[in-house]
Amino acid sequence: MALAGNDERAVDSALIARWKAGDQSAATAIVERHVSALARFAASSGEREQVDELVQDTFVRAFNSIDTFRADSAFRTWLFTILKRLILDRRRAERRQGNVVELEETHAVQAYDALDALVADETARRVRKAVETLSPLQREVFLLRVTDGMAYSDIAAVVGSTEGSCRVHYHNAMRAIKELLNDDA
Amino acid sequence: MTMHDCPDGAMRDLLPLYVSGALGTPDHTRVEAHLTGCADCVAEVELLRAVNLVYPAQAINVANITAKIAAPRRGPVRTTRLPFHRQPLWRAAASVTLFIVGTATVLVVNNRAPADSATAVAQPAAVDGASQTPAETTVASNTPGTVVRRTSNGLLSLGAELSDLTDAQLQTLLGSLEGLDSRPQADPTTIATPIMQERTQAPGRSNQ
Ligand SMILES: [Zn+2]
Numbered sequence: 598m599a600l601a602g603n604d605e606r607a608v609d610s611a612l613i614a615r616w617k618a619g620d621q622s623a624a625t626a627i628v629e630r631h632v633s634a635l636a637r638f639a640a641s642s643g644e645r646e647q648v649d650e651l652v653q654d655t656f657v658r659a660f661n662s663i664d665t666f667r668a669d670s671a672f673r674t675w676l677f678t679i680l681k682r683l684i685l686d687r688r689r690a691e692r693r694q695g696n697v698v699e700l701e702e703t704h705a706v707q708a709y710d711a712l713d714a715l716v717a718d719e720t721a722r723r724v725r726k727a728v729e730t731l732s733p734l735q736r737e738v739f740l741l742r743v744t745d746g747m748a749y750s751d752i753a754a755v756v757g758s759t760e761g762s763c764r765v766h767y768h769n770a771m772r773a774i775k776e777l778l779n780d781d782a
Numbered sequence: 783m784t785m786h787d788c789p790d791g792a793m794r795d796l797l798p799l800y801v802s803g804a805l806g807t808p809d810h811t812r813v814e815a816h817l818t819g820c821a822d823c824v825a826e827v828e829l830l831r832a833v834n835l836v837y838p839a840q841a842i843n844v845a846n847i848t849a850k851i852a853a854p855r856r857g858p859v860r861t862t863r864l865p866f867h868r869q870p871l872w873r874a875a876a877s878v879t880l881f882i883v884g885t886a887t888v889l890v891v892n893n894r895a896p897a898d899s900a901t902a903v904a905q906p907a908a909v910d911g912a913s914q915t916p917a918e919t920t921v922a923s924n925t926p927g928t929v930v931r932r933t934s935n936g937l938l939s940l941g942a943e944l945s946d947l948t949d950a951q952l953q954t955l956l957g958s959l960e961g962l963d964s965r966p967q968a969d970p971t972t973i974a975t976p977i978m979q980e981r982t983q984a985p986g987r988s989n990q
Contacts, residue, residue, distance in 0.1 A: 617854045625848045632847065633839030641837050648840060653847050660851045724829065725836040743833045746804025764795070771794075774829070775785045 609672035613663060628656055631673050634745050635680050641740050642684055642733075651687070655680040674751040677741070681755055727777040731770050738763050739770035785829065788822040797823060801830040 609630070615623035635655055639648045658679050659666070666675050728736060737756050741747045742763075749760045749767070756763065788794055793816050799805045800813045817824055 619854060621848075621853065624851050625844060628844050628847050628851075632842045632844060636840035636842045637837055640840055649842060649846075652842055653850060656847050657850050660854075663854075721832050721836050724832040728833060728836065740833070740837060743798040743830050744802060744837050746799040746802030767798075768794075771826075772787075775787075778829070779784050 605673070606668065606671055610668055613666070613672070616660075617663070624660065627672075631676055632656075634673065635676060637744055638677060638737075638741070639680060639684065641744075642737065644684055644687070647687070651680060651683055654683055658683075670754060671751055673745075674747070674754050677751075677755040723778060723781055724774070727774040727781075730777060731773060734758075735766050735770040735773070738766040739774075742767050785825050786822050788820055788826070790816070790820075790823075793820075793823060794826065797826055798830055801827060801834060 609627065612623045612627045612630075616627065632652060635652045636648050639651045644651055655676055659676055666672065728739065731739060734756060738752055738758075741752045741755060742749075747755075749763045752758075752763045753760045758766075793813070796805065796809055796813050800810065805813065817827065
């Protein structure tokens with residue numbers, strides 16, 4: 598059973614305090630707690646090639662500016678906002694350099710087609726295609742809710758929206774996915 | 783397969799949290815009880831589980847990451863430092879300010895001769911208080927580039943003269959500030975006091 602939100606915050610706060618007091622092993626514990634979720638988010642945002650680097654940069658930045666973290670939000674949410682900013686910065690830089698990697702829906706679907714062989718389950722393959730047809734914002738909200746179990750308020754902080762519209766995005770995404778799967782059937 | 787939506791919207795909101803293991807015990811139990819009687823939610827949970835399978839957590843080398851995380855800034859020693867010309871101006875200005883505050887503190891202490899120990903400790907507190915104007919604290923720690931414009935007391939006007947010093951002079955000054963600067967981020971309220979204590983505990987003086 599996962600810890601409820603407040604317990605999670607307490608654990609993170611305690612680890613941060615230990616790290617600040619000079620306990621380097623607390624940093625490892627903090628990274629281990631959040632690394633998978635960040636990596637999944639980076640990958641699902643279309644940054645499959647640079648997941649390692651993005652996640653690493655996220656933690657380095659976070660620890661460098663840990664004094665600016667306000668405990669009124671969840672630590673993981675704060676990490677996500679840093680990662681999100683890094684992803685946007687990277688896209689902006691790529692656009693400036695002319696390496697335009699717009700995450701169009703078709704592009705995303707094609708990129709994932711190469712992985713089809715790895716996804717043995719037919720339902721899973723169809724589900725993935727359905728998720729990829731969502732708009733980037735809808736997909737982000739949907740996946741943060743489903744794979745990370747984030748509260749709408751935290752999702753709103755990550756994607757820069759409001760709690761109410763995140764809830765709408767989630768349910769619209771769910772409806773769209775169901776419709777696609779119903780049509781498929 | 784044709785999927786319908788359960789009319790219980792609040793319950794549907796909990797399903798993704800249930801699937802990702804983010805629910806506390808009471809909600810978890812509530813969802814499980816609901817699932818025993820609601821085929822729509824069961825189907826939705828299956829779909830959500832499929833999504834979780836499709837976007838698995840990725841394996842990332844944690845050791846690579848922690849190796850890049852510097853020791854905490856409030857830890858014992860900072861091992862790397864930027865060359866002076868690459869240090870932000872506000873840090874240099876804050877260091878100069880602290881140096882002056884420290885010097886002024888010592889001067890005040892020295893001028894209270896014959897200083898008995900109680901006076902030596904009590905007086906600098908007044909100097910510290912004077913140096914802790916909100917403007918100074920804010921400017922020194924948060925707003926690089928506005929040191930001169932936003933301050934009105936004599937101490938911070940020194941920031942304007944920083945640019946008049948040669949590199950060699952600045953290096954010398956910085957050298958003398960080494961002890962100060964190895965303390966965490968400039969914070970006049972916490973740093974001024976230890977300086978005073980170090981000086982007042984110099985040979986020939988004791989506050990015990
Ligand atoms: Zn139901």
